[in-house]
Amino acid sequence: MADADIHVLELTKLSWSTMGGDGPRPALTQDASLTHDPKADALLLVGGLTLDPDGAPGTRSLWIFDLRRKRWMEHERFFSNLRRDHVAVYDSRNFAHLIHGGCTPTEAANFYMQGQPLRDVLVLELVRQ
Numbered sequence: 837m838a839d840a841d842i843h844v845l846e847l848t849k850l851s852w853s854t855m856g857g858d859g860p861r862p863a864l865t866q867d868a869s870l871t872h873d874p875k876a877d878a879l880l881l882v883g884g885l886t887l888d889p890d891g892a893p894g895t896r897s898l899w900i901f902d903l904r905r906k907r908w909m910e911h912e913r914f915f916s917n918l919r920r921d922h923v924a925v926y927d928s929r930n931f932a933h934l935i936h937g938g939c940t941p942t943e944a945a946n947f948y949m950q951g952q953p954l955r956d957v958l959v960l961e962l963v964r965q
Contacts, residue, residue, distance in 0.1 A: 838864050838887065839864075840856075840861040840862060840863075840864060841854040841855070841856050842854065842855045842856050842879075842901060843855075855906055856901075856906060856907070856908070857905070857906045857907045858907070859907050859908060860908060860910055861908050862881055862895075862897075862899045862908065862910070863886050863887070863888060863891065863895065864886070864887040864888065865883075865884030865885055865886055865887060865894075865895075866884060866885050866887060866920075866947070867883070867884050867885045867920040867921045867938075867941075867947075868881055868882060868883050868884025868885075868920070869881070869882045869883065869884075869922060869923070869924030869935065870882075870924075871924050871925065871926045871933050872926060873926060873931075873933065873962050874926075874928070875931050875962070875964070876962035876963070876964045877902070877903045877904050877964070878900050878901060878902055878903055878962060878964075879900070879901040879903065880898065880899070880900055880924075880933055880960065880962070881898075881899040881900075881901070882898060882899075882915075882919065882922070882924055882933075882935055883895070883915070883918070883919035883920050883922060883938065884919075884920055884941075885920045885941045885944070885945070885946075885947065886941070886944045886945065887944070887945050888944055888945065889944050889945040890944070891944050892918075892944060893918060893941040893942055893943055893944045893946075894918035894919065894920060894940070894941035894944075895918065896912070896913045896914060896915045896916070896917070896918060897910050897911060897912050897913070897914055897915075898910075898911040898914035898915065898960075899911075900962070915958075917940055917954060918940045918941050918951075919935075919938045919939075919940065919941075919954060920938055920939060920940070920941045920950075921937075921938040921939055921950070922935055922936060922937050922938025922954065923935070923936045923937060923938070924936075930961075931961055932959050932960060932961045933958075933959070933960040933961070933962075934957060934958070934959055935957070935958040935959075935960070936956070936957045936958075937953070937954055937955060937956070937957075938953075938954050939951050939952060939953050939954060940952050940954065
């Protein structure tokens with residue numbers, strides 16, 4: 837069962853718990869990327885295929901989960917393209933998130949319908965406020 841919670845595995849106890857507070861959360865998606873930013877103490881969620889068949893096929897938002905405050909923050913219309921099936925990594929030398937490629941989602945909840953390929957590289961650096 838899919839949900840919008842962040843699940844945490846406690847390695848010493850081998851037990852799961854959930855993390856997250858009140859407030860807005862990203863829509864349920866697949867084919868998104870989630871990277872950890874140790875400098876900003878945050879998680880970045882980029883793109884994905886929306887699982888709600890009645891909704892938009894994807895999002896242009898950048899979602900950031902603040903690990904200190906335990907809450908999501910949405911930066912609407914951050915990206916010029918909808919994006920799914922991309923690759924994202926955190927570059928610890930340059931403190932930046934690199935997002936490459938993927939394709940545009942064209943139909944919500946339809947994994948098999950892929951849009952135009954994306955051949956760009958995005959570089960994001962978070963600044964803690």
